[in-house]
Amino acid sequence: xxxxxxxxxxxxxxxxxxxxxxxxxxxxxxxxxxxxxxxxxxxxxxxxxxxxxxxxxxxxxxxxxxxxxxxxxxxxxxxxxxxxxxxxxxxxxxxxxxxxxxxxxxxxxxxxxxxxxxxxxxxxxxxxxxxxxxxxxxxxxxxxxxxxxxxxxxxxxxxxxxxxxxxxxxxxxxxxxxxxxxxxxxxxxxxxxxxxxxxxxxxxxxxxxxxxxxxxxxxxxxxxxxxxxxxxxxxxxxxxxxxxxxxxxxxxxxxxxxxxxxxxxxxxxxxxxxxxxxxxxxxxxxxxxxxxxxxxxxxxxxxxxxxxxxxxxxxxxxxxxxxxxxxxxxxxxxxxxxxxxxxxxxxxxxxxxxxxxxxxxxxxxxxxxxxxxxxxxxxxxxxxxxxxxxxx
Numbered sequence: 325x326x327x328x329x330x331x332x333x334x335x336x337x338x339x340x341x342x343x344x345x346x347x348x349x350x351x352x353x354x355x356x357x358x359x360x361x362x363x364x365x366x367x368x369x370x371x372x373x374x375x376x377x378x379x380x381x382x383x384x385x386x387x388x389x390x391x392x393x394x395x396x397x398x399x400x401x402x403x404x405x406x407x408x409x410x411x412x413x414x415x416x417x418x419x420x421x422x423x424x425x426x427x428x429x430x431x432x433x434x435x436x437x438x439x440x441x442x443x444x445x446x447x448x449x450x451x452x453x454x455x456x457x458x459x460x461x462x463x464x465x466x467x468x469x470x471x472x473x474x475x476x477x478x479x480x481x482x483x484x485x486x487x488x489x490x491x492x493x494x495x496x497x498x499x500x501x502x503x504x505x506x507x508x509x510x511x512x513x514x515x516x517x518x519x520x521x522x523x524x525x526x527x528x529x530x531x532x533x534x535x536x537x538x539x540x541x542x543x544x545x546x547x548x549x550x551x552x553x554x555x556x557x558x559x560x561x562x563x564x565x566x567x568x569x570x571x572x573x574x575x576x577x578x579x580x581x582x583x584x585x586x587x588x589x590x591x592x593x594x595x596x597x598x599x600x601x602x603x604x605x606x607x608x609x610x611x612x613x614x615x616x617x618x619x620x621x622x623x624x625x626x627x628x629x630x631x632x633x634x635x636x637x638x639x640x641x642x643x644x645x646x647x648x649x650x651x652x653x654x655x656x657x658x659x660x661x662x663x664x665x666x667x668x669x670x671x672x673x674x675x676x677x678x679x680x681x682x683x684x685x686x687x688x689x690x691x692x693x694x695x696x697x698x699x700x701x702x703x704x705x706x707x708x709x710x711x712x713x714x715x716x
Contacts, residue, residue, distance in 0.1 A: 606716070646712035
């Protein structure tokens, strides 16, 4: 058996080396700029959902790193991590098993000017600054690719936005989608001399997927596929209202990938553990009653007869000093101590958060703790949640 060894493969008509191979083959994928291909999107396969799998809440509530924002609605939209099946022709064959799924409510008053529903993904500026894209050059490219499916046949929109300096926006469209049919969308995005990307942990680029924007945010003269200064009142061309005015209409995306270069690679898969570790930089769920309603969270020191203290260590260094994320209620938590257990009637309290750890105050209104002793801080309810949030 003969072996051919090469450093690069280039198309006969190409001007740079380009290899597009699945990373599972053991071969490093090289993009059109001769750089190692990487997906700048974390959790683009929608496989990690630390907070839960379905919610009517806005912002980050289900699939990690993807945020839902809506307003003006008569009934709240639902966001969910949706399990795909073999009937999901397109992404299923590519190995994608979940989508980020939006269900519209009953918008009985119709499409008002201030109504909107959008999915947002934010990328740290330092990850864009160091990725190899020359953001100020019109001959240097990012390529965005994703699968999309909607229950209503129409054209949908999105935009990429830079946040540093004078914010710039790059609006795009999907083209007309057939109802309930997965479609692969690819957009090649050039740099622009007006773009600024700082080398820090703040916003770098935002990607918005738009099931619907009302006319407070759109204008008929918006130019697609071109950079322009961002204006919140003219983010996009005027939207078709059909999706918004259709009860329980759905919109879902998966296989979201952003890479340096002018061509799209096959989706770059990684293990669940790798994706989870990346997500935990932005949000980490320390304890969830959904996993176990009796699990031990940490050791607790009895600071007084009515108060304990617990130290929480994060699995990875977080992006910034995090805020506590807590779902609590009466007797959601307890202390297992010498001689029995003590339910905590009040919510737990955060404080003294750092990049790698945090301190919790555990209040016991019945005054049954023995000062100086140590107990086990445990979940006591299926709905209890404790996490830390450092999202962009």
